Amino acid sequence: MRFFVPGAADIEQAEHLWNATRTFAQDQLAWQVTDRRIFQLNYHHEGKPFVAEVGKPDPRTGETVLVILESNAFLVCTRNRGVVRGEPILVGDEEVRTITEFSR
Numbered sequence: 001m002r003f004f005v006p007g008a009a010d011i012e013q014a015e016h017l018w019n020a021t022r023t024f025a026q027d028q029l030a031w032q033v034t035d036r037r038i039f040q041l042n043y044h045h046e047g048k049p050f051v052a053e054v055g056k057p058d059p060r061t062g063e064t065v066l067v068i069l070e071s072n073a074f075l076v077c078t079r080n081r082g083v084v085r086g087e088p089i090l091v092g093d094e095e096v097r098t099i100t101e102f103s104r
Contacts (some may be wrong), residue, residue, distance in 0.1 A: 003038050003102040006055045006066055021067045021083050028087055031071040038068040040100040041076065043091050052091070053077045060089060 007012035022033045040053040050059045058065050063078035073095060075088035082088030 001100075001102055002077075003037050006064055013029065018067055018082075021077050022069060025069055025075050025082055025088055028082070029071065029075075030084070032072070033075070034070045036070045037102040038070060038074070038099060039102045040098075041074055041096055042065070042089060042098040043066060043074075043095040044097065045095055049097075052089070058089065 003011070003012040003014065004062075005014040005017045005026040007013070008017055025031070026033050040051065042049070042051050044050070052058055052065050052068060054065050054068060056065060057063065058076060058078055059080060061078060063080060065076055065078060065079040066083050069077065069088070073093065075082060076091060077083050077088045080086055
């Protein structure tokens with residue numbers, strides 16, 4: 001899957017939104033965020049399986065996943081959880097089963 005951010009008009013705007021989200025997450029959490037472009041996470045939380053995928057509703061909040069970042073934990077970002085306000089949805093490394101990155 002080629003890199004995109006839902007709602008971005010073109011790749012330049014997608015890059016801008018991704019970088020702004022990364023900066024916001026670093027400021028909110030005081031964690032460094034890698035430049036890894038993640039498309040999908042398959043993970044287990046409290047014994048239940050979940051899939052967070054950019055462009056689709058997050059299974060825990062129902063909001064569209066806009067960006068998934070990698071830091072001390074994986075950060076699933078939606079409009080109200082990590083993009084415009086609030087902290088992202090945290091997914092611990094130990095919860096992750098598979099990671100799918102965007103193609104380069």
